[in-house]
Structure formats: structure tokens, C-alpha cells
Amino acid sequence: MSKDPTPIRIIKTTRDQESIKGLKNICEEDIDGEQPLSPTSRLFHEPGVNVYIVVIIGMKTFINVEVFKSYAKVLKDKNCRFSSLQVLNKENGSMTWVPINVDINNHVVVPELDPNLDSSDIYVEDYVSNLSRSHIESSKPLWDVHILNTKTTYANGICIFRFHHSIGDGISLMNLLLAFSGKASNPEELPTLYGEKASPHRIQITCSRSLLTILWNSIVALVMFMLTAVFLKDTKTPIKGNPGIEGTPRRFVHRIVSFEDIKSTKRAMNVTVNDVILGVVQAGLYRYLKWRYENDDIVSESIRLRAALFFNLRATTRVNPFGDDTSKHGTWGNDIGYVLLPFNIRYRKDVLDYVREARASMERKKASLEPFCTSFLAKLVIKLFGVKVSGKLNYNVLSNVTLGYSSLPGPQEEIILFGHEVAYIAPSCYGQPMALAIHAVSYVDKVTFMISVDEEIIPDPQTLCDDIQQSLHLIKSSLA
Template sequence: MKCKTPSLNPLRIQPTQDRNERFEEEEVHEQPLSPVSRLFHEPGANVHIITIIGMKTLINPDVFKANLVHLLRKNHRFSSLQVLDKENGKMTWVPTQVNLDDHVAVPKLDPNMESGDKFVEDYISNLSKSHIDYSKPLWDIHILNTKTLDAHGTCVFRTHHSLGDGISLINLLLACSRKASDPEALPTLPGSNKSGRQVRLVTDLRSLFMVIWNTIVALVVFISTVLFDLKDTKTPVTGYAGMEGKPRRFVFTRVSFDDIKLVKKALDVKVNDVVLGVIKAGLYRYLNRRYGAIENNDNHVPEDIRLHATLSFNMRPSTMIDFSSTDTTRGHGALGNKIAYVLLPFSIKHNQDSLDYVREVKTDMERKKASIEPLCTSFIAHLVMKLFGTKFAGKMKHRVYANTTFSFSNVPGPQEQISFLGHEVNYIAPGCYGQPMGLMICVLSYGDKVTFSISVEEETIPDPQNLCDDLQQSLHLIKSSLVG
């Protein structure tokens, strides 16, 4: 049944075609959007998440739809409208009936197309030109049954960021999946019992001083970026005003997880340090070419380039969300957006020893861990929203993105091969569009592979596949340096 909202100005609901195709959600009450979810509707922060899932077989749409019912039951947000009250600007979750045909697109494809990979890439890029219709819950799935280099069929899962962050959505995906080796068993995430907001233990006065000092330095940079328009050095990958409304190109590359673990163990660092070291080395190679290098060993990158990456930090006590909990707003049941942002300095320069890229990242990340920067930036964002409203907070967030060079997100994926909605998965490649920066890099581990997923604004980065190749080559050089 439809919920009446007399005090609101409800958006029009698309009529369903056949009652047998409807999913009737359990009765839930209307709830306001959280301030963070509301923030993702502001200009410059109106972000959509694209998750590309490559399947090992062709996708059966009927099987997909039948299994989608479980996804709707796991999260009421996927069966609720977001209704705006024009008088006070607030938005509310309003439960509604879901017609799966309104959310699942299965375009007819030319069996003789020249390149399935090019078609899929162009299709996803065209998706980034539009927003999901507000007259229905803000998600859709596109089934592309054409063979590509890495899959026999591709599922493109598009959600508005107000529905949840990367950790929330990957947990939802896993709740609708099973181990490929055991159809009755749920997949697991690595490090699911570890906190995403740990701060190095304060053991003495010196370590306490370091935490305070590192936090102050980080907040000075953050506040300067927001209030005083402190911008990164302009480079060939720097964005421009208004680019948040431009379409994106999504590409990805996969590397061996064992190679990353090998470097991790040899240098006594974290997996995230190796991943960011690879990105740092790869970005240097890419920029060096854009600045005019003919050979890779010719250094054309100007000195003292000042770049920052905007890192997303999980603020939950765990990477695992318990969907069996009746309270999905707190602790291990925390859905939605529970993230904070950290600005990580990225010095772009040539290192004779490729391992130095990882060592430098480790040093920078150690400073971040020996601080409470994520807690402070999260507190500042909530305080600004409370005192000055969502629109002002949206402008603040826009400035952070616009004044930094790229954003980075690292989401742990399933440790085993999985079957999602009845189909075995070969790869998962997440990304976003709608942010005011030219480059975003999302990293996700799955089984024995790590996927570097890159979303770019094409005028800024017209050759994203070259950047993928640079990341591949950088990991190879870093690994080779261990025995060199």
C-alpha cells in the first residue's frame, strides 16, 4: 500500500504494470534522511555510485529479478522514495511498492557488434550523463549480455550515494550472494572484525603530543582548503569548474593480490600502503608522459608539485554489517553513509628506487593514523550542517573536492569467489560520478585479484587506459625491486 504524506509535496510515483511483478515491502514508517545522506543531493555533491559486476556466464534476467527480492528485504532504502518537502527543504524516506521492471533494464544488443568491451564502456559512460528518476527508489540495474575480455555478461548496478557508502553497499551485495563453492554459505570480508577508525594507542606523553600535533597540522590544511581556497598545483589531471555535471569514462585493471601481499610482507607495511604506493608511482608515470616525456626514464614532471588525495575513511567499528540485527542504524548494523574524509599529501616525483613510493606513503599514513583527523573532519561536517544548514555544508564539501586532485576509496571485497543473484562473479569494479574532480580511483579486492577502478572526466584525462597500464607497470617495478 502507498503511504500518505499530507504534510509533504510527494513526487509522482510511476504506476506498476502487473501486481504479480510487484514486491510488497513490510510495513515501515517514514523516516527523515540523515544529514549526510541529504548532503549528497546538494549541487557539487550529487553523487551516484556505479558498480560494474562481470559475470562468468550470460545473465538470466528472470533469475536476476527473482533474487532481487532479497536485496529489497535487506535494506528498506531500496524500496522507499526520497520525498522533498519544498517548504522546509527536508527529505523523508517514504516506503513504496517496487515494480522491478522500472529498475531492471535489459537492452537488446546487436549480436554482431564490433567490440563488446567498447559497447559496455560507452553504455556506462552514457549512464553518467543522467540522474536516476526521483519518482522511484534511487537505484537501477542494467544487464548487458555481451561478451567482453573479462566477462560473458555485465551487470551495472547504479545507486544514488544517499542510499549508502561503499562499505554499506558491498555488505548489501554480499548479503545477496553466496560462496561459489558452497551455495548455502555467505561470503566473508577480510578484516571484518577490525575497526575502521582506529587511532594509534597513546602510550606516553610523547605519543600523545604526536597525536595532537598531527591532528592540528591536518586540520590546518583541511580548513585552509575549505575556507581559504588552498588549491593543489595545477597539472594535466586537474579538474575545472562545473565538471561535476560532465559524463565520466569508467575503466579498470586487475592485478595479483599475491603480488601486493608480497610487497606488504617484504616492507612490513599495510596492504593500503602498497596500493597507494602503486597509485603514486603510476600517477608519476602518467603525468611524466603528459608533460612530454618521450622515454619513461626522462623526467619532465616539474619539481615541488603539491597534490592531495581525498581519502574516504570508514567510521564504523567494523567492515562487516550485521543484516540480522533489528537495528540497522548503529554499531555492526550501521547502514547508510558512515564515512569521514582525510586529505593525504601526494608528492609527485621520480624515485630511483621504486620501493620508495611505498615507503613514502607508509610515512604519510602513519601520521594520519597517529591523529584523530577523521573524527575531527566528521565532527566539523556535522557541526556545520547543524549551525549553517545542508546547503552551506554542501558548498564546503564541494570546495574540498574541487581544490584537491583526486579522490581515493579502498573497499574490502569478498575473499572467495561468489555467486551474486544466482550468477557467478568474475570481477567487481566500483566507481562514482557527480564529483567536481577529474579523477577518482576505487580499489576493491576480490579473491586473488585487486581491481583498480578509474573514473575520469574525458576532457581532463582522455586516455584513462594508459593510466591503468601505468598502474600495472608500477606494481611490476615495485615487485621487481624486491629482488633487484
């Protein structure tokens, strides 16, 4: 495919380069020598949960590599996690951050592209899939960026950020990237995240009955968590992975839909955006499984299908303007818990019932301490029995459920990242012990569904994307 003639438009602002360099530098002021990894970060190095985050960002123009590198250099200088090795102490199994001098050229990869590609979209898919076959060498900080200057369906240039999950979770990494962004309408201003004013997981206790409900929901959730860790597995379906699947390569595909369609459904049904997105995913999975089984009766049976749903445990998702881990806006790194969320994959005469049931399920999870308990339990087991036991516990839970799922708030305004205008953001991960992971992220007037699959289990992820998109259409049409 020939390159698009759109010229590179570099946006300069007073926040660029020198201004950003003047921000508080935690490498020089706050870290005195080596520091240990947090228990959660250490956990992500254990077999079965050795996870990498991949973020595909489409740009509206081709990418100026030198300008991009200059921003990446500031990024690694501003946050020591991007300029430190993670060194293992073989005697006691602990790991520490060890600051080093970083050559940015070892972290920004610009492959030479064939100007006559048959399909740039397939090339990008193949490229990201090949990344999932490898790990970043421990001899350098565990992140890199790949720049593909080729026109695709949704963008004119692609950059692929890859981070080891020990560096941070989705919210902290989104926070970091946006701290180096500006609004396209006013590059001097930081962008805002959709719904950034409060934590996605809020517990409101209004009466003794409410308190009893929270306690009961929490107890039930913990019992199910422990049973799942020991023996309770999801029903074997065409999307359930096999043991050892965490080490297989992944195929990443995405589909962009209208955010207004989701918000109009939210308003009409008096639910949340996350309720609508979850309902759409459940309806899409029903359609997909119905087609894979070629039998309505099998899908209609009461099958056990659950998702590991990840929650941000911070008090807010507000963007930290320093891009470091010392801001009053919240801790950096990994501050997440997860819940086991039942998916109702059955025929519904009224497609709006998928959204209603998603809301009911989410309300039960919000009226519980489950995400806080799973986070606390992982840390407690590390303290009492060591990281390997905690890693095995989490691996057992995640491998016994069917999929991973999360929904991230994205910028409400069009943004300029590293000097380039952004067309879309699509995050995902690999290394998890499930054959399927679905991530949704909002950006201005769009929502991107990013799907990560093991191709031997799910050889047709684009069909699943079609089913999710069609489900949104059917749900929205039902409200007319």
C-alpha cells in the same frame, strides 16, 4: 562479437529466496511511517556533491534475467532504502524516506544488444559512460540495475548496479550485496571480507607522546582542511579538473592485477596492503604525468597534489547477514569521513620509496582524528547553518584537490551473487568535482583498479591503467 556458448548455471541454495525472505524485515517492523534522511545522506543531494555510485560486476556466465529479478525483488523488500522515495520538503529543505510499492521492472534494465558488436569491452565502457550523463528520476527509489549479456575480456555477462550515494556508502553497499551472496565453494555460507575483523582506521594511544602526536596531527589536518575550503588549491596539472566538472560525463575503465603480487610486496616490506596499493597508484601517476608533461623537471618540482581519501568509520566491515540497517555489526547508510592525503609525484631512484612514503603518509593520517573531524564538522555545519552551507564547504574542499581515492576490501572467496558466479567487482562513482577518481577493490586473488575520468581532461585513461600496472611490476621486481 558472438555470444559465448557457456550455459547459464543457476546456483540454488537454502539461503535463496524463501530463506532470505524469512530474515528480519525492517520495512514492516522498524519503520513507522516517514523517516528523515541522515545529515550525510542529505548532503549528497547538494550541488557539486550530488554523487552516484556505480558498481560493475562481471559474471562467469550469462545472466538469467528472471532469476536476477527475483533476487533484486528480495533486496528491495529487505531494505527500505531501496523501496522508498526521497521526498524534499521545499519549505524547510529537509528530506524524508517515504516507503512505496516498487515495480522491480522499473529498476532492472535489460537493453537489446547487437549480436555483432565490434568490441563488447568498448560497448560496456560506452554504456556506463552514458549512465553518467543522467540522474535517476526522483519519482522512484534512486537505484537501478543494468544487465548486459555480452562476453568481455574478463566476464561472460555484466551487471551494472547504480545507487545514489544518499542510499549508502561503499562499505554498506558491498555489505548489502554480499548479504545476498554465498561462497562458491559452499553456497550456504556468507562470504568474508578481506581484513573484516577491525576498522581500517584504528587509533592506538600507547603513551603521552602518542597522544600529543595524535592531537598535533589532527590540528594540522584541520587547519589544512579549512585553508583548502577557503583558498588553498592544488597545483594545476594535466589531471586537475576545472570548475563545474562535477556535471560532466565520465569514462570508466578498469584493470585487474594479481593480489598475490601486492601481498608478497606487503610481506617483504612489512607494510599493509593499502600501503602497497597507494604506493603503486602514486608511482603510476608519476609515470603518467611524466609522459603528459614530456619533461622530467616539471614533474620533479614540488607540486601540490592531494587526494580526498575516504575512510570507513564503522568499528568493523563484517558482513551483516540480515542485509538491513539494524544489525549489531554496524550502521547502514553513510558512515564515512575523509582526509586530504598529499601525493608525492616526484622521481624516485628506488621505486620502493613510493610504498615507503605511502606508508609514512598513511601512518600520519591514522595517528589523527581527521576523518572523524571532517565527518563531525559536516554534520555540525548542517545543524548550525544548514545543509547548503555544509554542501558548499565540502564542494570547495573537494574541488580544490586533484582526485578522489579509496580502497575497499572485497570477498576473500569466490562468491555467488543473485544466483550467478562472480568474476570481478569494479566500483566507482560520478558527480564528484574532480576529473579523476581511483578506486581499488580486492576479490579473491585479484585487485581491480577502477578509474573514473573526465575525458576532456584525461582522454587516455587506459594509459593511466598501463602505468599503474607497470608500476606494480617494477615495485615487485625490485624486491627480487
